[in-house]
Amino acid sequence: MTRVRLAAAAGAALLAPAVANAHLMNSGFGPFYDGLAHPFLAPDDLLPIVALGLLGGLAGPACGRRVLLALPLAWMVGMAAGAAVGLPAAPAWWSSALTAALGALVAADRRWPPAAVTALAALAGATHGLGNGRELSGVNGGLLAMAGIACALLTVTALVGGQAASLRAHWARVAARVAGSWIAGIGLLMLGWTFR
Amino acid sequence: MRGRAFACLWPWLLWPAAALAHQRGGEAAGLLSGLGHPLSGLDHVLAMIAVGLWGAQLGAPAIWLLPVTFPMVMALGGMLGLMGLRLPGIEVGVAASALVLGLAVLREARPRLWLAAAVVGFFAVFHGHAHGTELPPGANGVAYSAGFVVATGSLHAAGIAIGLVHRWPAGRVALRAAGACVALAGVAFLWRALA
Numbered sequence: 001m002t003r004v005r006l007a008a009a010a011g012a013a014l015l016a017p018a019v020a021n022a023h024l025m026n027s028g029f030g031p032f033y034d035g036l037a038h039p040f041l042a043p044d045d046l047l048p049i050v051a052l053g054l055l056g057g058l059a060g061p062a063c064g065r066r067v068l069l070a071l072p073l074a075w076m077v078g079m080a081a082g083a084a085v086g087l088p089a090a091p092a093w094w095s096s097a098l099t100a101a102l103g104a105l106v107a108a109d110r111r112w113p114p115a116a117v118t119a120l121a122a123l124a125g126a127t128h129g130l131g132n133g134r135e136l137s138g139v140n141g142g143l144l145a146m147a148g149i150a151c152a153l154l155t156v157t158a159l160v161g162g163q164a165a166s167l168r169a170h171w172a173r174v175a176a177r178v179a180g181s182w183i184a185g186i187g188l189l190m191l192g193w194t195f196r
Numbered sequence: 197m198r199g200r201a202f203a204c205l206w207p208w209l210l211w212p213a214a215a216l217a218h219q220r221g222g223e224a225a226g227l228l229s230g231l232g233h234p235l236s237g238l239d240h241v242l243a244m245i246a247v248g249l250w251g252a253q254l255g256a257p258a259i260w261l262l263p264v265t266f267p268m269v270m271a272l273g274g275m276l277g278l279m280g281l282r283l284p285g286i287e288v289g290v291a292a293s294a295l296v297l298g299l300a301v302l303r304e305a306r307p308r309l310w311l312a313a314a315v316v317g318f319f320a321v322f323h324g325h326a327h328g329t330e331l332p333p334g335a336n337g338v339a340y341s342a343g344f345v346v347a348t349g350s351l352h353a354a355g356i357a358i359g360l361v362h363r364w365p366a367g368r369v370a371l372r373a374a375g376a377c378v379a380l381a382g383v384a385f386l387w388r389a390l391a
Contacts, residue, residue: 043338100271107264174260181264182345185271189341192278196337 031141035148038132039156044095044190045132046156048124051102051183053157054176055117057164058106063114064161067121072154074122078129079146082137089131092194098124100187106180109173226336230343233327234351239290239385240327244348246297246378247316248355249371252362253304254312259359261309262316263352267345269317273324274341287389289322295382301375304368323348 025041027033039045049071056067081087102120105112132149136142167173234240244266251262276283283289296315299305307315327344358374361367 043342104268107268178260178264178349181268182349185267185345186338186341188268188271188275189278189345190338192275193337193341195279 031144032148035145036152038149039152045128047099047183047186048102049153049156050160051106052121052124053160054106054164054180055102057161058109058176059112059114059117061165063117064165066114066118068157068161070118070121071125071157072150074125075129075153076150078126079133082130082133083142087130089134090127093191095127096187096190096194100184100191103180103184103187107177107184109177226339227343230340231347233344234347239294240323241351242378242381243293243297244351245355246301248352249301249359249374250297252356252359258309258312259356261313265313265317266320267349269320270324271345273321277325283325286322286326290326291382291385291389293319294385295379298375298379298382302372302379
């Protein structure tokens with residue numbers, strides 16, 4: 001009788017819901033599209049992408065191309081490392097501080113060395129990718145969702161970077177700098193929320 | 197007795213685990229709240245528009261340097277507030293910002309660029325500390341921050357757009373009159389803050 005009860009208890013334990021760590025929105029079109037929509041619904045992921053697109057584009061087409069290559073590549077490597085190896089995600093304050101710093105660099109509009117901008121893109125990509133990969137490990141269709149995220153950030157970086165690289169009018173560059181100052185401001189407030 | 201223990205175990209096993217998932221929520225509420233918050237306080241609105249007016253009077257590069265400086269330093273003030281650092285005289289600082297910026301527009305003050313940026317930055321800390329931390333319950337903090345910064349920046353842009361009348365003589369007089377109105381409002385805010 002005791003065995004039966006134990007078996008029943010074990011069966012009930014199997015029914016207990018597991019903790020879910022994923023945070024993708026459900027688009028209704030499947031995991032690829034869930035991943036594709038993710039950066040647009042997660043401002044903490046989108047802001048550094050936009051900032052890096054602006055930073056690379058303002059530094060010239062050659063630098064923009066480097067960012068276009070480095071950011072998605074590092075993001076994908078980060079996602080793979082987070083999902084497969086289970087490397088811990090970077091703390092929230094780090095991501096916020098990085099966003100603020102990237103925004104401030106855009107606002108300053110200096111001719112930053114392409115190698116430094118590329119390194120920043122790789123750093124930001126790896127940091128955010130780790131977080132995404134860790135959250136998506138063990139999720140059904142996680143690989144497709146990661147592919148969706150990679151496609152979305154490649155598209156955003158290409159569009160923003162291409163647009164920034166083609167800016168010639170003074171007022172247009174000023175508008176980009178203002179956007180950078182807004183990103184820096186949002187990053188600083190994000191940093192404040194993490195310490196609240 | 198064992199039977200009772202198992203009976204107690206059953207409901208516990210069926211109890212749902214705490215979901216650490218954060219199906220994102222509160223973004224819309226946070227963004228809308230952040231966008232609306234700067235517009236809800238006249239002191240903030242007038243000071244932001246005055247920054248734009250003053251920038252337009254000063255011309256390049258101040259016309260864009262001041263609106264670039266303000267959101268960043270304002271966010272720094274907000275961050276200090278969120279981290280729990282208390283600043284003395286927040287309300288007085290916000291009220292004084294309307295008075296000082298209004299007077300700057302009224303007098304068409306032309307200080308050195310770094311000084312103008314320092315004045316704007318100094319008051320931005322108070323605005324960020326006072327308004328940047330008022331997140332409604334359930335709203336998303338990041339979206340609120342984005343809305344707050346964008347709305348503040350848009351107020352600067354509105355001030356710059358109005359300030360473009362500075363190129364005409366009548367417009368110049370109208371701008372100075374607007375500066376006087378902002379300064380008078382600042383006196384009222386200061387009175388209320390000190391009362």
